[in-house]
Amino acid sequence: MSAHRSPLRRAGTVTALAAVGLFAAAGVASAHVTVHPESYAKGATDGQLTFRVPNEEDSAATTKVQVFLPTDHPVLGVLVSPHDGWTPKVTTTKLKTPVKTDDGTITEAVSEITWTGGKIGAGQYEDFDVAFGQLPDDTDQLTFKALQTYSDGKTVRWIEQAQSGDDEPENPAPVVKLTAKGAGGSESGEQSPAASTATASAAKSSASGDSASDSTARGLGIAGLVVGVLGLAAAAFALVRARSARS
Structure with missing residues (x-):
């Protein structure tokens, strides 16, 4: 028998x-620092970005995460959400070109956020939430370069940008696509309450793992x-x- x-x-x-x-194979393909949601409307207000940091090392923990925000097209009104075990440090930079808003002229913006004190173990990831007051409306995408430092001293630089028509680079920088304002947006880029609710729901869903890479896996x-x-x-x-x- x-x-x-x-x-x-x-x-x-x-x-x-x-x-x-x-x-x-699916896990290896998605093991890089990403930002969610992957797109927002130009000029969107009162939203959230979530930076997902997976640990791709078997013998070391991630102990430091640095995210660099663009200053040529600045993100305004940045606030960092508290995260258990991690201490954030926010760095601001004087803008070369001040930004005029309904609340006045903005001359400084956040250029870097660094999280230290915590640990991301092998096979684990952490989500770092950042709220914003307003996104720029004069560009098609925002690139957030990131550095990931491990307990053994190794630093992975997630700073590469894909050129049009090229394959994804080995260490891609997190990117948010900025799309044209929908029917619910005003000329100033401010979203209607319904649009803001939809945007927040999309961010929450994406931060919970409902991203394109997870769907592929x-x-x-x-x-x-x-x-x-x-x-x-x-x-x-x-x-x-x-x-x-x-x-």
């Missing part, structure tokens, strides 16, 4: 290993399971045929 079952067992083992390989996982089911079905069919031939 054990000899008859061995093909089925071998098929199940091979399928399981293939599925594990797919999940591992789930898709690959499902594909692996489907392959496994088909493999098991084929092995079972072969076993039934073998028994029928003997009888």
Whole structure:
């Protein structure tokens, strides 16, 4: 009886290993610092950005995270959400070109946020939330370069920017695309209450893992399971045929 079952067992083992390989490949592909949501309306107000920092080292913990905000197209009214175990340091810079707003002229903006004191262990990640008062409306995207420092002294520089038509670089910088104002936005870039609620919901959903990279990983996982089911079905069919031939 054990000899008859061995093909089925071998098929199940091979399928399981293939599925594990797919999940591992998906995890490696998404193991870089990202920002969520991936897009906002130009001039959006009173929103939130979440910087997700995964630990891609097996033998060291992440102990320092630095995010650099653009000052040529500044993000105004930045506030850092408290995060257990981490101490933020906010650096401001005098703007070369002051920004005129309904509340007056802004001459300084946050240029860097550094989190220290905490640890992100192997196979873990942390979300760092940053609220803003207003995004710029004179650019199509915002690039947030980041540095990730480990307990062994290694620093990974997430600062590379993909050129049009090129593949994603090895250490890409987090990027937020800025889209044209929707029907709910005003000419000043301020969102209506309904639009603001939708934006906040999108940010919360994305910060919970509902990002494009997570969707891709789930898709690959499902594909692996489907392959496994088909493999098991084929092995079972072969076993039934073998028994029928003997009888």
